[in-house]
Amino acid sequence: MNSLLFFLSVVLCARMGDIPEEDIVIVGGGVAGLATALALHRVGLKSLLLERADSLRTAGAAFMMWPNAWKALDALGVAHSLRQNYSLLDGISGCSNCTGVQKDVLLEKRGKGGVSWKLESRCIERMALLEVLAKALPQGSVKFNSKIVSLYKNSSSPFTTLDLADGTSMRAKIVIGCDGVYSLVAKWIGLPPIKSSGRFALRGMVTYPQGHDLDKLMAQVWGKGVKAGFIPCTDKQVYWFIATRLHPKDAKILGDADAETVRRWALELVREFGGPVAELIKSSPAETLNLAEIKLRWAWVWPWQWEWKKLFGKGSVTVVGDALHPVMPDLGQGACLALEDAIVLARCLGNAISDVNIARWGHEDEKTIQSCFKQFLHQRKWRMFAISNGSFVMGNVQDGCSKFMRFVRDRIFSPLFSMSYFLFFAKYDCGALPILSHSRGSSSSSSQ
Numbered sequence: 001m002n003s004l005l006f007f008l009s010v011v012l013c014a015r016m017g018d019i020p021e022e023d024i025v026i027v028g029g030g031v032a033g034l035a036t037a038l039a040l041h042r043v044g045l046k047s048l049l050l051e052r053a054d055s056l057r058t059a060g061a062a063f064m065m066w067p068n069a070w071k072a073l074d075a076l077g078v079a080h081s082l083r084q085n086y087s088l089l090d091g092i093s094g095c096s097n098c099t100g101v102q103k104d105v106l107l108e109k110r111g112k113g114g115v116s117w118k119l120e121s122r123c124i125e126r127m128a129l130l131e132v133l134a135k136a137l138p139q140g141s142v143k144f145n146s147k148i149v150s151l152y153k154n155s156s157s158p159f160t161t162l163d164l165a166d167g168t169s170m171r172a173k174i175v176i177g178c179d180g181v182y183s184l185v186a187k188w189i190g191l192p193p194i195k196s197s198g199r200f201a202l203r204g205m206v207t208y209p210q211g212h213d214l215d216k217l218m219a220q221v222w223g224k225g226v227k228a229g230f231i232p233c234t235d236k237q238v239y240w241f242i243a244t245r246l247h248p249k250d251a252k253i254l255g256d257a258d259a260e261t262v263r264r265w266a267l268e269l270v271r272e273f274g275g276p277v278a279e280l281i282k283s284s285p286a287e288t289l290n291l292a293e294i295k296l297r298w299a300w301v302w303p304w305q306w307e308w309k310k311l312f313g314k315g316s317v318t319v320v321g322d323a324l325h326p327v328m329p330d331l332g333q334g335a336c337l338a339l340e341d342a343i344v345l346a347r348c349l350g351n352a353i354s355d356v357n358i359a360r361w362g363h364e365d366e367k368t369i370q371s372c373f374k375q376f377l378h379q380r381k382w383r384m385f386a387i388s389n390g391s392f393v394m395g396n397v398q399d400g401c402s403k404f405m406r407f408v409r410d411r412i413f414s415p416l417f418s419m420s421y422f423l424f425f426a427k428y429d430c431g432a433l434p435i436l437s438h439s440r441g442s443s444s445s446s447s448q
Contacts, residue, residue, distance in 0.1 A: 022048045023358055024349075025162060025172035027148050027185055029056065031063070031126075032321025032338035033178035034133035037141055038076050039346030042433045045353060046138075047176075052147035052165075056130045061203045061288055062123050062239035064218065064231065064332030066426035070120045072339035075433050078132045086122040087232055090216045092422060097223040097273055104217075105423065119423065121218070123231040123239050125205070129335070151175070151188045153315060158366040160317055173361050174369055175317040176345070178338075181295045183323035189314045194326060197294045199395060200251060201329055202242045202266055204284035211235050214276065218332075221273050225399055228270050228277045240280040242266055243294070243329070245399065251293065259286035295326055296392070312377055316369040320345055325384045330395040333387050333425055340430040341380065348376045350434055387425055 024040065026033050029051030037049045065073070065082075073079035095102040107119045134142060147165040154161075159171040177185025181194055212232065220229035230240040246254070254262060263281060270277045313319070321338035352372035356365035 019169050019171050021171045024174045026176045028179035031335045035339050035342035039342040043346050043350035049142045050146035051144050054144050061205045062125050063335040065122050065124050067119045068428040069336035069339050071429050072343050075343050089121045092218045094220045123233045158363050177319035177323045178321050180322045181326045186319045186323045194295045194297050197296050198245050199294045200246050202291045205288040206238045206280050206283045208236050226269050259289050313373045316366045318373045327388050328391040328395040331391040343430045345376050348372045
Protein backbone atom coordinates (compact mmCIF):
# COMPACT_ATOMS: atom_id res chain seq x y z
CA MET A 1 0.00 0.00 0.00
CA ASN A 2 2.81 2.41 0.90
CA SER A 3 4.52 1.63 -2.40
CA LEU A 4 1.30 2.38 -4.28
CA LEU A 5 0.85 5.69 -2.49
CA PHE A 6 4.47 6.60 -3.23
CA PHE A 7 3.98 5.74 -6.90
CA LEU A 8 0.79 7.82 -7.15
CA SER A 9 2.45 10.79 -5.46
CA VAL A 10 5.37 10.61 -7.90
CA VAL A 11 2.95 10.49 -10.85
CA LEU A 12 0.94 13.38 -9.45
CA CYS A 13 4.03 15.50 -8.87
CA ALA A 14 5.24 14.78 -12.38
CA ARG A 15 1.85 15.72 -13.80
CA MET A 16 1.70 18.93 -11.79
CA GLY A 17 5.16 19.80 -13.01
CA ASP A 18 3.87 19.68 -16.59
CA ILE A 19 0.90 21.96 -15.90
CA PRO A 20 1.50 25.65 -16.70
CA GLU A 21 1.11 28.13 -13.86
CA GLU A 22 -0.52 31.55 -13.87
CA ASP A 23 -0.55 34.20 -11.17
CA ILE A 24 -4.12 35.42 -11.69
CA VAL A 25 -6.71 33.67 -13.86
CA ILE A 26 -10.03 35.33 -14.68
CA VAL A 27 -12.81 33.02 -15.88
CA GLY A 28 -15.27 34.66 -18.29
CA GLY A 29 -14.91 37.40 -20.89
CA GLY A 30 -18.03 39.46 -20.30
CA VAL A 31 -18.20 42.93 -18.77
CA ALA A 32 -17.10 41.75 -15.31
CA GLY A 33 -14.18 39.70 -16.62
CA LEU A 34 -12.78 42.30 -19.02
CA ALA A 35 -13.25 45.13 -16.52
CA THR A 36 -11.53 43.11 -13.79
CA ALA A 37 -8.60 42.27 -16.08
CA LEU A 38 -8.24 45.93 -17.05
CA ALA A 39 -8.54 47.16 -13.46
CA LEU A 40 -5.80 44.73 -12.40
CA HIS A 41 -3.66 45.91 -15.31
CA ARG A 42 -4.13 49.52 -14.18
CA VAL A 43 -2.71 48.67 -10.73
CA GLY A 44 0.21 46.76 -12.22
CA LEU A 45 -1.07 43.19 -11.94
CA LYS A 46 -0.95 40.78 -14.86
CA SER A 47 -3.78 38.31 -15.40
CA LEU A 48 -4.92 35.78 -17.98
CA LEU A 49 -8.59 35.86 -18.96
CA LEU A 50 -10.13 32.61 -20.20
CA GLU A 51 -13.21 32.96 -22.44
CA ARG A 52 -15.10 29.88 -23.62
CA ALA A 53 -16.34 31.44 -26.89
CA ASP A 54 -14.18 32.04 -29.94
CA SER A 55 -14.75 35.81 -29.77
CA LEU A 56 -16.40 38.49 -27.64
CA ARG A 57 -20.05 37.62 -27.04
CA THR A 58 -22.74 40.05 -28.24
CA ALA A 59 -25.91 38.70 -26.57
CA GLY A 60 -27.71 41.37 -24.59
CA ALA A 61 -27.93 44.24 -27.14
CA ALA A 62 -27.16 47.17 -24.81
CA PHE A 63 -26.55 48.31 -21.24
CA MET A 64 -27.79 51.32 -19.34
CA MET A 65 -24.78 53.16 -17.93
CA TRP A 66 -25.74 55.33 -14.94
CA PRO A 67 -23.44 57.93 -13.31
CA ASN A 68 -21.96 55.27 -11.02
CA ALA A 69 -20.86 53.26 -14.07
CA TRP A 70 -19.21 56.30 -15.66
CA LYS A 71 -17.17 56.85 -12.51
CA ALA A 72 -15.93 53.26 -12.83
CA LEU A 73 -15.22 53.68 -16.56
CA ASP A 74 -13.27 56.86 -15.78
CA ALA A 75 -11.21 54.90 -13.24
CA LEU A 76 -10.51 52.30 -15.94
CA GLY A 77 -9.48 55.02 -18.39
CA VAL A 78 -11.93 54.09 -21.16
CA ALA A 79 -14.88 56.44 -20.60
CA HIS A 80 -13.88 59.05 -23.18
CA SER A 81 -14.07 56.78 -26.22
CA LEU A 82 -17.62 55.75 -25.24
CA ARG A 83 -18.85 59.22 -24.32
CA GLN A 84 -18.19 60.63 -27.76
CA ASN A 85 -20.27 57.96 -29.50
CA TYR A 86 -23.43 57.72 -27.35
CA SER A 87 -26.17 60.21 -26.52
CA LEU A 88 -26.42 61.85 -23.12
CA LEU A 89 -29.94 61.28 -21.79
CA ASP A 90 -32.09 64.15 -20.53
CA GLY A 91 -34.40 62.24 -18.22
CA ILE A 92 -36.57 59.27 -17.29
CA SER A 93 -40.27 58.87 -18.10
CA GLY A 94 -42.69 56.28 -16.76
CA CYS A 95 -46.37 55.87 -17.65
CA SER A 96 -49.10 53.43 -16.62
CA ASN A 97 -51.10 52.14 -19.56
CA CYS A 98 -53.86 51.23 -17.10
CA THR A 99 -54.51 54.65 -15.55
CA GLY A 100 -52.48 57.13 -17.57
CA VAL A 101 -50.51 58.11 -14.45
CA GLN A 102 -47.14 59.47 -15.57
CA LYS A 103 -43.94 60.42 -13.76
CA ASP A 104 -40.99 62.25 -15.33
CA VAL A 105 -37.61 62.92 -13.75
CA LEU A 106 -34.87 65.11 -15.20
CA LEU A 107 -31.37 63.70 -15.03
CA GLU A 108 -29.80 66.78 -13.55
CA LYS A 109 -28.43 67.99 -10.26
CA ARG A 110 -28.68 71.52 -8.91
CA GLY A 111 -25.91 73.12 -6.90
CA LYS A 112 -25.45 76.43 -5.15
CA GLY A 113 -26.56 79.55 -6.96
CA GLY A 114 -28.99 77.59 -9.12
CA VAL A 115 -26.21 76.04 -11.18
CA SER A 116 -27.25 72.67 -12.60
CA TRP A 117 -25.49 69.88 -14.45
CA LYS A 118 -26.61 66.60 -15.96
CA LEU A 119 -26.27 63.28 -14.20
CA GLU A 120 -24.37 61.40 -16.87
CA SER A 121 -26.51 58.53 -18.17
CA ARG A 122 -26.22 56.82 -21.55
CA CYS A 123 -27.29 53.56 -23.16
CA ILE A 124 -24.26 51.71 -24.57
CA GLU A 125 -24.12 48.82 -27.01
CA ARG A 126 -22.84 45.69 -25.31
CA MET A 127 -20.34 44.95 -28.06
CA ALA A 128 -18.96 48.49 -28.00
CA LEU A 129 -18.33 48.28 -24.25
CA LEU A 130 -16.64 44.88 -24.52
CA GLU A 131 -14.45 46.02 -27.42
CA VAL A 132 -13.30 49.16 -25.60
CA LEU A 133 -12.37 47.15 -22.49
CA ALA A 134 -10.61 44.44 -24.50
CA LYS A 135 -8.69 46.94 -26.64
CA ALA A 136 -7.22 48.56 -23.51
CA LEU A 137 -5.71 45.25 -22.33
CA PRO A 138 -2.13 44.19 -23.13
CA GLN A 139 -1.80 41.77 -26.02
CA GLY A 140 -2.18 38.14 -24.94
CA SER A 141 -4.37 38.95 -21.92
CA VAL A 142 -7.40 37.09 -23.33
CA LYS A 143 -7.44 33.45 -24.41
CA PHE A 144 -10.53 32.41 -26.41
CA ASN A 145 -11.89 28.86 -26.88
CA SER A 146 -10.97 28.16 -23.25
CA LYS A 147 -13.95 26.64 -21.49
CA ILE A 148 -13.40 25.63 -17.86
CA VAL A 149 -15.07 22.31 -17.03
CA SER A 150 -13.85 21.77 -13.46
CA LEU A 151 -11.76 23.19 -10.64
CA TYR A 152 -9.69 21.22 -8.18
CA LYS A 153 -7.98 22.23 -4.93
CA ASN A 154 -5.69 19.96 -2.93
CA SER A 155 -5.47 21.02 0.72
CA SER A 156 -1.72 20.44 0.64
CA SER A 157 -1.25 22.90 -2.24
CA PRO A 158 -1.86 26.67 -2.34
CA PHE A 159 -2.69 26.40 -6.06
CA THR A 160 -6.06 25.83 -7.73
CA THR A 161 -6.12 23.56 -10.78
CA LEU A 162 -8.45 24.41 -13.66
CA ASP A 163 -9.35 21.74 -16.22
CA LEU A 164 -10.35 22.91 -19.69
CA ALA A 165 -12.69 21.34 -22.23
CA ASP A 166 -9.82 20.68 -24.64
CA GLY A 167 -8.21 18.31 -22.13
CA THR A 168 -5.52 20.72 -20.93
CA SER A 169 -5.11 22.06 -17.40
CA MET A 170 -3.46 24.98 -15.65
CA ARG A 171 -2.67 25.97 -12.10
CA ALA A 172 -3.48 29.40 -10.71
CA LYS A 173 -2.48 31.23 -7.57
CA ILE A 174 -5.58 33.43 -7.71
CA VAL A 175 -8.84 32.67 -9.55
CA ILE A 176 -11.59 35.24 -10.14
CA GLY A 177 -14.84 33.85 -11.51
CA CYS A 178 -16.61 36.27 -13.85
CA ASP A 179 -18.52 33.54 -15.65
CA GLY A 180 -22.01 34.96 -15.30
CA VAL A 181 -25.31 33.75 -13.91
CA TYR A 182 -24.57 30.07 -14.55
CA SER A 183 -21.13 30.37 -12.97
CA LEU A 184 -19.16 27.15 -12.58
CA VAL A 185 -16.78 28.93 -10.19
CA ALA A 186 -19.66 30.07 -7.95
CA LYS A 187 -20.97 26.50 -7.85
CA TRP A 188 -17.51 25.20 -6.91
CA ILE A 189 -17.22 27.77 -4.11
CA GLY A 190 -20.57 26.60 -2.76
CA LEU A 191 -22.81 29.61 -3.37
CA PRO A 192 -26.57 28.91 -3.38
CA PRO A 193 -27.88 27.76 -6.79
CA ILE A 194 -29.59 30.28 -9.01
CA LYS A 195 -33.38 30.22 -9.15
CA SER A 196 -35.99 31.41 -11.57
CA SER A 197 -37.68 34.74 -10.92
CA GLY A 198 -40.62 33.65 -13.07
CA ARG A 199 -39.93 36.64 -15.32
CA PHE A 200 -38.51 36.86 -18.83
CA ALA A 201 -36.94 39.77 -20.68
CA LEU A 202 -36.96 40.34 -24.43
CA ARG A 203 -34.48 42.87 -25.79
CA GLY A 204 -33.77 44.28 -29.21
CA MET A 205 -32.05 47.05 -31.13
CA VAL A 206 -33.20 49.16 -34.07
CA THR A 207 -31.02 51.23 -36.38
CA TYR A 208 -32.54 54.08 -38.39
CA PRO A 209 -30.05 55.08 -41.13
CA GLN A 210 -31.76 58.47 -41.53
CA GLY A 211 -32.05 59.02 -37.79
CA HIS A 212 -35.02 58.92 -35.38
CA ASP A 213 -37.06 61.67 -33.74
CA LEU A 214 -37.34 60.20 -30.23
CA ASP A 215 -36.58 62.32 -27.18
CA LYS A 216 -33.42 61.47 -25.27
CA LEU A 217 -35.30 59.77 -22.46
CA MET A 218 -35.38 56.35 -20.86
CA ALA A 219 -39.10 55.71 -21.39
CA GLN A 220 -41.20 52.97 -19.79
CA VAL A 221 -44.84 51.91 -20.10
CA TRP A 222 -46.47 49.63 -17.52
CA GLY A 223 -49.43 47.40 -18.29
CA LYS A 224 -51.18 44.37 -16.83
CA GLY A 225 -48.39 41.93 -16.05
CA VAL A 226 -46.00 43.46 -18.56
CA LYS A 227 -43.79 46.49 -18.94
CA ALA A 228 -41.95 47.79 -21.98
CA GLY A 229 -39.49 50.55 -22.61
CA PHE A 230 -36.95 52.06 -24.95
CA ILE A 231 -33.77 54.15 -24.75
CA PRO A 232 -32.06 56.00 -27.60
CA CYS A 233 -28.39 54.99 -27.74
CA THR A 234 -27.43 57.41 -30.51
CA ASP A 235 -29.23 59.62 -33.02
CA LYS A 236 -29.73 56.50 -35.16
CA GLN A 237 -29.95 53.58 -32.71
CA VAL A 238 -32.68 52.71 -30.21
CA TYR A 239 -32.60 49.92 -27.63
CA TRP A 240 -35.90 48.48 -26.40
CA PHE A 241 -37.00 45.89 -23.84
CA ILE A 242 -40.02 44.00 -22.54
CA ALA A 243 -40.37 42.21 -19.19
CA THR A 244 -43.21 39.86 -18.28
CA ARG A 245 -44.05 36.60 -16.53
CA LEU A 246 -44.40 33.32 -18.39
CA HIS A 247 -45.81 29.94 -17.51
CA PRO A 248 -43.05 27.28 -17.74
CA LYS A 249 -44.82 25.60 -20.69
CA ASP A 250 -45.07 28.87 -22.61
CA ALA A 251 -41.45 29.63 -21.78
CA LYS A 252 -40.40 26.28 -23.23
CA ILE A 253 -42.36 26.92 -26.44
CA LEU A 254 -40.90 30.41 -26.88
CA GLY A 255 -37.42 29.19 -26.04
CA ASP A 256 -37.60 26.79 -28.99
CA ALA A 257 -39.35 29.24 -31.32
CA ASP A 258 -37.80 31.22 -34.16
CA ALA A 259 -37.31 34.98 -34.05
CA GLU A 260 -40.50 35.81 -35.97
CA THR A 261 -42.64 33.79 -33.55
CA VAL A 262 -41.04 35.65 -30.63
CA ARG A 263 -41.67 38.95 -32.42
CA ARG A 264 -45.40 38.16 -32.88
CA TRP A 265 -45.65 37.20 -29.20
CA ALA A 266 -44.04 40.50 -28.20
CA LEU A 267 -46.36 42.53 -30.42
CA GLU A 268 -49.35 40.85 -28.81
CA LEU A 269 -48.03 41.76 -25.35
CA VAL A 270 -47.84 45.47 -26.19
CA ARG A 271 -50.95 45.57 -28.40
CA GLU A 272 -52.67 48.10 -26.11
CA PHE A 273 -49.60 50.25 -25.56
CA GLY A 274 -49.32 53.60 -27.28
CA GLY A 275 -46.12 55.23 -28.42
CA PRO A 276 -43.37 53.74 -30.57
CA VAL A 277 -42.89 50.41 -28.74
CA ALA A 278 -44.72 48.28 -31.32
CA GLU A 279 -42.94 49.97 -34.22
CA LEU A 280 -39.56 49.34 -32.59
CA ILE A 281 -40.36 45.64 -32.22
CA LYS A 282 -41.47 45.40 -35.86
CA SER A 283 -38.35 47.17 -37.12
CA SER A 284 -35.77 45.16 -35.18
CA PRO A 285 -33.58 42.75 -37.19
CA ALA A 286 -34.15 39.16 -36.10
CA GLU A 287 -30.53 38.75 -34.99
CA THR A 288 -30.91 41.50 -32.37
CA LEU A 289 -33.84 39.82 -30.59
CA ASN A 290 -32.76 38.21 -27.34
CA LEU A 291 -35.23 36.41 -25.04
CA ALA A 292 -33.83 35.32 -21.68
CA GLU A 293 -35.16 34.12 -18.36
CA ILE A 294 -34.31 36.41 -15.45
CA LYS A 295 -32.42 34.39 -12.86
CA LEU A 296 -31.59 35.24 -9.26
CA ARG A 297 -29.24 33.93 -6.61
CA TRP A 298 -30.50 36.14 -3.81
CA ALA A 299 -34.28 36.67 -4.09
CA TRP A 300 -35.55 38.89 -1.31
CA VAL A 301 -33.49 37.63 1.60
CA TRP A 302 -32.55 39.54 4.73
CA PRO A 303 -28.88 40.29 5.51
CA TRP A 304 -28.71 37.56 8.14
CA GLN A 305 -29.91 35.00 5.58
CA TRP A 306 -27.00 35.62 3.21
CA GLU A 307 -24.31 32.97 3.42
CA TRP A 308 -21.51 35.44 4.06
CA LYS A 309 -18.75 32.86 4.67
CA LYS A 310 -19.32 31.31 1.24
CA LEU A 311 -19.45 34.76 -0.33
CA PHE A 312 -15.87 35.34 0.82
CA GLY A 313 -14.76 32.64 -1.62
CA LYS A 314 -12.75 29.47 -1.14
CA GLY A 315 -9.03 29.86 -0.58
CA SER A 316 -7.75 32.27 -3.22
CA VAL A 317 -10.82 31.82 -5.44
CA THR A 318 -13.71 34.29 -5.58
CA VAL A 319 -16.44 35.55 -7.94
CA VAL A 320 -17.67 38.98 -9.04
CA GLY A 321 -20.37 40.42 -11.30
CA ASP A 322 -23.36 38.26 -12.20
CA ALA A 323 -21.53 35.20 -10.89
CA LEU A 324 -21.82 36.74 -7.43
CA HIS A 325 -25.00 38.79 -7.58
CA PRO A 326 -27.30 38.35 -10.61
CA VAL A 327 -30.01 41.00 -10.27
CA MET A 328 -33.25 41.80 -12.01
CA PRO A 329 -32.77 44.32 -14.86
CA ASP A 330 -35.38 46.76 -13.54
CA LEU A 331 -32.87 49.23 -12.08
CA GLY A 332 -30.49 48.91 -15.01
CA GLN A 333 -27.62 48.29 -12.60
CA GLY A 334 -26.33 44.83 -13.59
CA ALA A 335 -23.40 45.94 -15.76
CA CYS A 336 -22.83 48.98 -13.55
CA LEU A 337 -22.37 46.73 -10.52
CA ALA A 338 -19.90 44.56 -12.42
CA LEU A 339 -17.78 47.62 -13.26
CA GLU A 340 -17.85 48.72 -9.63
CA ASP A 341 -16.82 45.22 -8.50
CA ALA A 342 -13.81 45.33 -10.81
CA ILE A 343 -12.55 48.63 -9.37
CA VAL A 344 -13.02 47.66 -5.72
CA LEU A 345 -11.50 44.19 -6.13
CA ALA A 346 -8.47 45.50 -8.04
CA ARG A 347 -7.90 48.13 -5.37
CA CYS A 348 -8.03 45.48 -2.63
CA LEU A 349 -5.75 43.10 -4.54
CA GLY A 350 -3.32 45.86 -5.48
CA ASN A 351 -2.83 46.64 -1.80
CA ALA A 352 -2.68 42.98 -0.74
CA ILE A 353 -0.11 41.84 -3.32
CA SER A 354 2.57 43.94 -1.60
CA ASP A 355 2.21 41.63 1.42
CA VAL A 356 2.64 38.34 -0.46
CA ASN A 357 5.47 36.65 -2.31
CA ILE A 358 3.62 35.79 -5.47
CA ALA A 359 6.76 34.35 -7.07
CA ARG A 360 7.19 31.68 -4.37
CA TRP A 361 3.51 31.49 -3.36
CA GLY A 362 2.67 29.49 -0.26
CA HIS A 363 -0.23 28.88 2.11
CA GLU A 364 0.41 32.11 4.04
CA ASP A 365 0.16 34.09 0.80
CA GLU A 366 -3.10 32.31 0.01
CA LYS A 367 -4.46 33.34 3.43
CA THR A 368 -3.50 36.94 2.75
CA ILE A 369 -5.45 36.90 -0.52
CA GLN A 370 -8.42 35.31 1.22
CA SER A 371 -8.38 38.19 3.71
CA CYS A 372 -8.29 40.54 0.72
CA PHE A 373 -11.42 38.89 -0.68
CA LYS A 374 -13.14 39.34 2.69
CA GLN A 375 -12.25 43.02 2.59
CA PHE A 376 -13.74 43.24 -0.91
CA LEU A 377 -17.01 41.64 0.26
CA HIS A 378 -17.22 43.87 3.32
CA GLN A 379 -17.04 46.88 1.03
CA ARG A 380 -19.60 45.51 -1.44
CA LYS A 381 -22.13 43.51 0.56
CA TRP A 382 -24.58 46.24 1.56
CA ARG A 383 -24.73 47.75 -1.90
CA MET A 384 -25.09 44.28 -3.37
CA PHE A 385 -27.90 43.55 -0.92
CA ALA A 386 -29.67 46.87 -1.58
CA ILE A 387 -29.65 46.60 -5.38
CA SER A 388 -30.54 42.90 -5.39
CA ASN A 389 -33.62 43.50 -3.27
CA GLY A 390 -34.34 46.94 -4.73
CA SER A 391 -34.52 45.58 -8.27
CA PHE A 392 -36.63 42.67 -7.03
CA VAL A 393 -39.18 45.10 -5.55
CA MET A 394 -39.10 47.38 -8.59
CA GLY A 395 -39.66 44.52 -11.01
CA ASN A 396 -42.54 42.93 -9.15
CA VAL A 397 -44.33 46.22 -8.52
CA GLN A 398 -43.92 47.58 -12.06
CA ASP A 399 -45.09 44.35 -13.72
CA GLY A 400 -48.47 44.81 -12.04
CA CYS A 401 -49.52 41.16 -12.23
CA SER A 402 -52.42 41.63 -9.80
CA LYS A 403 -54.97 44.38 -9.17
CA PHE A 404 -53.36 45.08 -5.81
CA MET A 405 -49.90 45.45 -7.36
CA ARG A 406 -51.26 47.74 -10.07
CA PHE A 407 -52.91 49.90 -7.39
CA VAL A 408 -49.62 50.12 -5.48
CA ARG A 409 -47.70 50.86 -8.69
CA ASP A 410 -50.05 53.49 -10.14
CA ARG A 411 -51.35 55.21 -7.00
CA ILE A 412 -48.50 54.97 -4.51
CA PHE A 413 -45.20 53.77 -5.97
CA SER A 414 -45.13 55.76 -9.20
CA PRO A 415 -46.27 59.19 -7.99
CA LEU A 416 -43.96 59.12 -4.99
CA PHE A 417 -40.63 57.79 -6.12
CA SER A 418 -40.73 55.21 -8.89
CA MET A 419 -38.51 57.09 -11.34
CA SER A 420 -36.39 58.79 -8.68
CA TYR A 421 -35.67 55.31 -7.34
CA PHE A 422 -33.25 54.82 -10.24
CA LEU A 423 -31.18 57.82 -9.19
CA PHE A 424 -30.96 56.69 -5.56
CA PHE A 425 -28.64 53.87 -6.64
CA ALA A 426 -26.95 55.76 -9.47
CA LYS A 427 -25.13 58.37 -7.38
CA TYR A 428 -22.65 55.89 -5.88
CA ASP A 429 -18.92 56.43 -6.40
CA CYS A 430 -16.70 53.33 -6.36
CA GLY A 431 -13.55 55.47 -6.11
CA ALA A 432 -10.36 55.63 -8.13
CA LEU A 433 -7.62 53.07 -8.69
CA PRO A 434 -4.21 53.57 -7.08
CA ILE A 435 -1.25 53.83 -9.42
CA LEU A 436 0.81 50.82 -8.44
CA SER A 437 3.49 48.73 -10.10
CA HIS A 438 4.13 45.13 -9.09
CA SER A 439 6.90 43.49 -11.07
CA ARG A 440 6.12 40.31 -9.18
CA GLY A 441 2.70 40.31 -10.82
CA SER A 442 4.19 39.54 -14.21
CA SER A 443 6.06 36.34 -13.42
CA SER A 444 3.71 34.07 -15.33
CA SER A 445 5.48 31.00 -16.54
CA SER A 446 3.18 29.91 -19.35
CA SER A 447 3.06 31.24 -22.86
CA GLN A 448 -0.08 33.07 -23.92
